[in-house]
Amino acid sequence: MVNLDELKKEAKRVLEDGKVKYVIGYVKSKASNMAAPAFVTDPEEIENLIWDPTCVQNLTKFIVDEKKRKAQQKKPDTRPVAVVSKGCDSRAINVLLQEKYIERDDVFILGVACEDLGVIDEKKLAQKLKGKRFGELTFDDKKNVVATTTDGTVKVPVKEVLAERCVECQANTPLIYDVFLGEEDRRKPDAPFASVEKMESLSNKERGAFWQEQLSKCVRCYACRSTCPMCYCDECVVDTINFAVTPDTTAQEKALRIKWIERASTKSENFGYHLVRAIHLVGRCIDCGECERVCPLDIPIRFLNKKLEKTAKELFDYEPGMDTEKPALVASFKDEDPEEFIR
DSSP, X not given: OOOXXXXXXXXXXXXXXXXXXXXEEEEEOSSOSSEXXXXXXXXXXXXXXXXXXXXXXXXXXXXXXXXXXXXXXXXXXXXXXXXXXXXXXHHHHHHHHHTTSSOGGGEEEEEEOOTTOXXXXXXHHHHHTTTOOEEEEEEETTTEEEEEETTEEEEEEGGXXXXXXXXXXXXXXXXXXXXXXXXXXXXXXXXXXXXXXXXXXXXXXXXXXXHHHHXXXXXXXXXXXXXXXXXXXXXXXXXXXXXXXXXXXXHHHHHHSOOOSOSSOOHHHHHHHHHHHHHHTTTTOOOOOHHHHHOTTOOOTHHHHHHHHHHHHHHHOOOTTSOTTSOOGGGOOOTTSOOTTOO
């Protein structure tokens, strides 16, 4: 079990020694029962850090943001940033290292083990509480979520409110770290793709109808893209924003500027956006589930990415972010790779 005092001690040590620019961790939110990301520059504020199953967010996204900030600064602070990293988060860091987007010296990793638990799904918890509003949220030996409601306290087994990604998690212990806290546990889930298999049991017609209904809801707010640590392009291929059309823009300039997908949130354009994004995440998505969690319309985006993760595993025995020594999926091939698609 992760010792919170040890986590604070290590975070404070690297901050006081000047080894890192700042520490990215979790603190109690003033607006929600779920933990909130925090950027700590003052060693005294390290005491506010927490670690519990409400620490849902994948903090790797902020490493991407830091890289982009440095690129815009004339004299950037080249020290690494420290980040609290769960197992799934560490896979995201591995992908960024594989793709040479960051260097290992850019980040100091405070690895925390989820062990046989994980993080909770706030929506699942709300269902278990049957609409009761809850205030304080604590944990009973990490076996139960204890919610304080207007009717008293309610205990719910943690495993009944785990996020789906934790149920199918392939790395509940960080794969890469500078400091490790908790107990190492490399167990694999019995059914890592159970959620996808339910979808695969539907007929093509049923699956088509399902996605027609789900993607027609999309308002193209791009929250899924904004929270994804793998979406680090300066300009998104499906959302061109750097090219402004003025009265002086020539017809040739317009013609040479390809616009793959319209911004209108019509059904066809929504399909294009989500499918292009899913394809760009093949062999890269580490199933942190952030895209689905932040979607304001509750679109089950994770199904798309998880299906492609399963396909990569079945066809090429490839698991994203598990080993930085291996080349990226789309950057390698084997003589025995299946070629049924070639006609």
